[in-house]
Amino acid sequence: MKKNIILFLTLLLGCNLSGYCQQAKHTFALGDEAFLLDGKPLQMISGEMHYPRVPREAWRARMKMAKAMGLNTIGTYVFWNLHEPQKGKFDFTGNNDVAEFVRIAQQEGLWVILRPSPYVCAEWEFGGYPYWLQNEKGLEVRSKEAQYLKEYESYIKEVGKQLAPLQINHGGNILMVQIENEYGSYGSDKEYLAINQKLFKEAGFDGLLYTCDPAPDLVNGHLPGLLPAVNGLDNPAKVKKLVNDNHNGKGPYYIAEWYPAWFDWWGTEHHTVPAQQYSIHLDSVLAAGISINMYMFHGGTTRAFMNGANYKDTSPYEPQTSSYDYDAPLDEAGNATPKFMKFREVIQKYLPAGTQLPAVPAVKPAISIPAIKFTQSVSLLNTLPVAKENITPLTFEALHQDYGFVLYRSTVQGGKSGLLKLKDLRDYAVIMLNGKKAGTLDRRLNQDSLILTLPAGKVTLDILVENLGRINFGKYLLQNKKGITEKVLFDGAEVTHWKMYSLPFGNLNAVKFGAGTQSAQSPVIKKGGFTLNKVGDTYLDMSGWGKGVVWVNGHNLGRYWNVGPQQTLYLPVEWLKKGHNDIAILELLKPAQTQLKGIDKPILNILQP
Known part of the structure; x- marks a missing residue:
């Protein structure tokens, strides 16, 4: 009896130390038409949300919003350049704690689709690759080149240590894991894709693996034997035919990226798509029993310097904005939009009989900050x-x-x-x-x-x-x-x-400011503060400034640029405090500017010459 009690206490202590006890194991498999969870059909109704684009303190609240819209699954990439910013130095802490993101999803009753390919695209710096890969002579990303595969293997094994234990077949909530990412739009080397599969398995990802590609490129990017998921196509008959043609005449059917809107880049109009234009397609897809992942359910913000850029021979260089609002069902601050409500109505129709969705959480309070004062400055050339x-x-x-x-x-x-x-x-x-x-x-x-x-x-x-x-x-x-x-x-x-x-401005710790806001004729860094009696989300109105970067209480909020369309920087309530708050701005073009305020609504749709 004593031995049994000691064993029980040991197990309980182990759970407490890890902060996580494995849940009951489930099975997840491919049926001929549907995904099978414990042998019964499961239609994944998923939404993409990226952990680094949302403050860690807000992850749970955003997931509650996902449940309220009717989602049962969350999709996320894993970002190599966040987790190995310098060669051999890994970071899975703070906002990079992707395992905690997955665990919170499980606690909130959500499954997860994991996308840890070394390449993510995602409107993210270098498509997720760490910059230092370019210093390895001869290294060629997305290829069988030996140095690339060596670095890839090192990285994916570290990811496996964090996330492989959270797969559904190990008691976690990760249903499937994606290898590579839209590879068919880049190449067609099946040997390279097979190496991807092998590396994932060796890293501990021993559950269901799949590929995803835009419809025109699926043949190039699909690895025989894995489920081919489709991006950017929502005609049920065409989706089923494409999958059947590449998967031995069988399903199940999964739209891995369904786009209810689009992202923005500097100097072009803000992208919006009316909800009605897409709710009818969501309805037809769900009616056909197809699983879906909307990209994005919640975009959030690409903070610091992590935005990517597009470039083609036929178009100019197009760097993306810091706001990743995406005109998604959840706005940049995590509030429900009309699109959210419309999609919720559609999803409700396809829930099991008697299932009622949770109430939609109230809109988060937003505040205005009438005037922010700057009391110190320094010319960039003097620091x-x-x-x-x-x-x-x-x-x-x-x-x-x-x-x-x-x-x-x-x-x-x-x-x-x-x-x-x-x-x-x-x-x-x-x-x-x-x-x-x-x-x-x-x-x-x-x-x-x-x-x-x-x-x-x-x-x-x-x-x-x-x-x-x-x-x-x-x-x-x-x-x-x-x-x-x-x-x-x-x-x-x-x-x-x-x-x-x-x-690099990873932080401003080395900057030595002088008193006052002396005039400058070149880029300047200004420092000041503001006092709050109550906290709430706010949006810094940068429309009177030129171009630069803002930090509040040590957090890099991202870039601003008066060319637009983004004219505000979202400042989340989680990073504010009652009393004094610090702010610093690097201004490149208008060093004399001192007027700044926080407003209660974003401005994402104004272009300036």
Whole structure:
């Protein structure tokens, strides 16, 4: 008897220490027409939501919203560049704690579809790849190249340690795991896909694996033997035929990405799609018994410097906005939209008889902040680190820098005018002569040169270059280095002997501010604060500012840029506190600006010249 009591207490203590006791194991399998949970049909009604785009403190609340709309499953990518930001250094803490995200979903009664492919796309920096892969000579992502596979294997094994125990066949809530991601839009190497499958299994993912591809590319991206999921197609007959043709004439049928709206990029109109336009398609898909994952159910915010960019031969470089509102059923702050209510009505029709959805949680309170005061500032040029010197400009990657900015400095002989040309600028540059802004260059607009008139004597030429986001889709994944990637010419002659100052701005701890808001004629960092009697979501109105980045209470809220369409930065209630709150702004274009307020609604749809 004593032995039994000791064994029970030991097990209980083990559960408490781990914070998680395995639930009863289930089976999840492929039927000919439907997914089978414990031998019974399950129609997954899923919504995509990415853990780094939502404050950790809000994960549970967003999942309750998912349940209220009728979802039974959450889909999420896993982001390599978050979890291995530097080679061999892994991070699964704080907002990167994806295992806790999955556990909270289980506690809230939600299944999970896991998408831990090293490549995610997702409008995310470098499609999820860590920048340092580009420093491995000869490494080629999404290929059988040996170095890539070695780094891939190391990464996926670390992910497996975190998440493989949470698969449904181990008592967790992960139903299926996706290998690669829309590979058919990139290549057709079945051997490479088979290597993906092998690496996933070796990492402990021993449940159901699947592939997903847009309908036109599914043949290229499907690995025989795995379930082929379809993206971007919601005609039930076409979905079933496509899957049957590639899966031995059988189902089940899963639309892995169903798009009820779209994302935004700087300088283009805000994308919105009326709910009615898509609710009829949701109805027909669910009526046909097809499982679905809406991308996105809740977009949230791509904070810090983690937005990606698109680039094609037929269109310009298109860096995405920090807001990932996506016109999704849940808005950027996690509130139900008319689309949410319309989709909820449709889903209710297909729930088991007698099932009633939870009440929709009330709209979260939003607050205004009438005036935010700035009491300290410093010119960016007065807060530089130790320089690295080289004859020619070095890229971010050569400087072992991931994101943010690099200041390139050289000295040129003045007293003349000429064309300054940057070959090949990636992505945005502020040009300064003797500390004064002389112009800007913007890769979006195919700008790489401008006429400068230099004052007499020796002139300090400063070029502040911003990485606006590495390309996340297509063949240019392999051409993704940042900074001045070739050379600088002035008046036809190459400018050499450069000093480079790394400014990644992972935090502002090293910045030394001066009192007052002294005037500057070049980029500036301002610091101030505001006091709150009550907290709530708010939106910083940046429409009167130029371009830059905002931190509140140490959290990087993302980029702002008055070209739009995004004119506000979402500031979540979870990162505010009663009493004093700190704020800092890096402003590139309007250093004299001091007026800032928080408003109670976002502005996501205004373009400015």
